[in-house]
Amino acid sequence: MLSERQETILQIVKEHSPITGQHIANQLHVTRAALRSDLAILTMLGLVDARPKLGYFFTGNKEKDLLSRAITDISIESCLSQPVIVGEHTSAYDSIIAMFTEDVGTVFVGTDNILAGVVSRKDLLKTAMGNNDLRALPVRMVMTPVSKLIYVEPNEKALVAAQRMIEYEVDCLPVVNVLSTEKEEKKDLQIVGRISKTNITRLFVECGLGRRN
Amino acid sequence: MLSERQETILQIVKEHSPITGQHIANQLHVTRAALRSDLAILTMLGLVDARPKLGYFFTGNKEKDLLSRAITDISIESCLSQPVIVGEHTSAYDSIIAMFTEDVGTVFVGTDNILAGVVSRKDLLKTAMGNNDLRALPVRMVMTPVSKLIYVEPNEKALVAAQRMIEYEVDCLPVVNVLSTEKEEKKDLQIVGRISKTNITRLFVECGLGRRN
Numbered sequence: 001m002l003s004e005r006q007e008t009i010l011q012i013v014k015e016h017s018p019i020t021g022q023h024i025a026n027q028l029h030v031t032r033a034a035l036r037s038d039l040a041i042l043t044m045l046g047l048v049d050a051r052p053k054l055g056y057f058f059t060g061n062k063e064k065d066l067l068s069r070a071i072t073d074i075s076i077e078s079c080l081s082q083p084v085i086v087g088e089h090t091s092a093y094d095s096i097i098a099m100f101t102e103d104v105g106t107v108f109v110g111t112d113n114i115l116a117g118v119v120s121r122k123d124l125l126k127t128a129m130g131n132n133d134l135r136a137l138p139v140r141m142v143m144t145p146v147s148k149l150i151y152v153e154p155n156e157k158a159l160v161a162a163q164r165m166i167e168y169e170v171d172c173l174p175v176v177n178v179l180s181t182e183k184e185e186k187k188d189l190q191i192v193g194r195i196s197k198t199n200i201t202r203l204f205v206e207c208g209l210g211r212r213n
Numbered sequence: 214m215l216s217e218r219q220e221t222i223l224q225i226v227k228e229h230s231p232i233t234g235q236h237i238a239n240q241l242h243v244t245r246a247a248l249r250s251d252l253a254i255l256t257m258l259g260l261v262d263a264r265p266k267l268g269y270f271f272t273g274n275k276e277k278d279l280l281s282r283a284i285t286d287i288s289i290e291s292c293l294s295q296p297v298i299v300g301e302h303t304s305a306y307d308s309i310i311a312m313f314t315e316d317v318g319t320v321f322v323g324t325d326n327i328l329a330g331v332v333s334r335k336d337l338l339k340t341a342m343g344n345n346d347l348r349a350l351p352v353r354m355v356m357t358p359v360s361k362l363i364y365v366e367p368n369e370k371a372l373v374a375a376q377r378m379i380e381y382e383v384d385c386l387p388v389v390n391v392l393s394t395e396k397e398e399k400k401d402l403q404i405v406g407r408i409s410k411t412n413i414t415r416l417f418v419e420c421g422l423g424r425r426n
């Protein structure tokens with residue numbers, strides 16, 4: 001997207017920062033006025049930074065940053081959904097009912113909002129295939145326990161949540177506050193919400209329509 | 214993101230286009246040189262267009278367009294996944310097996326790549342709950358038939374696929390070519406791929422990291 005001259009200026013700033021506008025102009029054999037718009041664009045794109053009396057600095061940012069910033073700024077807090085939570089003694093059958101009633105693909109298991117595990121449609125379908133008595137089977141026997149769980153915190157970025165869902169091949173993550181407990185090695189995960197591929201798909205639509213930022 | 218002066222210039226161009234740089238400068242009581250960087254930025258953002266001898270035009274683009282264009286340009290073709298297809302006479306049981314073996318959440322039903330229906334984890338979990346003999350039940354009894362299906366075509370945009378998945382609350386869409394048949398009122402849907410919320414989540418990550426443009 002940068003012009004050849006903008007690229008050259010960027011290269012000069014990279015090699016000599018801080019460098020004054022006059023010195024850049026000297027190297028290019030042009031007047032300072034001729035450089036003004038190029039420097040304004042490079043500054044606006046966040047590629048160089050101008051400091052009074054010192055001159056221009058190379059920021060290390062890349063040009064594409066402007067395009068991706070609309071995405072990277074979104075926090076999980078701003079787009080999470082309400083969690084659906086069942087108790088640890090709930091049956092697999094009732095967990096499936098909760099899933100259908102609330103129309104979610106993942107249900108959290110816990111007591112007093114402290115996360116004990118997560119159970120997905122996939123887990124429950126596998127269980128249903130296994131000729132189990134779903135009404136007698138407690139959900140904690142089929143859930144992924146908290147020790148093996150991937151989670152995110154509310155102040156992390158939606159992009160991080162999306163990356164973890166892709167990396168760990170899950171459709172939904174619990175959003176939790178990590179609380180210290182009296183036992184030093186044990187942390188409690190307090191459920192504050194959930195973020196799923198549906199939330200990310202909605203963000204993608206909002207960004208595409210220019211409704212975010 | 215625009216400065217107050219850039220907003221003012223944009224407003225002037227909007228009302229008077231085409232207008233020369235000199236005329237804009239006159240209205241603002243500044244020199245043309247003082248406007249140069251602001252006009253360069255407005256031009257680069259695609260908000261105004263400069264034509265030799267005529268002056269500056271208002272393009273009608275919105276500022277956010279630049280940010281969302283990276284998303285709106287992505288075609289379904291460029292990001293679809295391979296479909297998983299079972300025959301119409303496959304049992305519900307074997308369809309679940311295909312789902313686990315291929316690790317997908319949605320399986321297409323069809324013959325010779327012509328789509329007959331779609332079955333999701335949710336459909337199959339509901340069926341498994343219903344005390345059915347999954348081995349004896351043909352998948353066509355539980356699938357969503359083609360007459361009620363939402364689909365997309367490969368040359369449509371990923372943004373459209375994302376919007377449809379949100380609107381119709383499905384996790385995955387068949388990507389099809391619509392073929393004419395001998396019967397005028399009937400169209401065949403030839404399966405070419407699938408696009409899911411996982412694909413969209415992956416695109417979101419790629420856009421956020423600046424890997425798509």
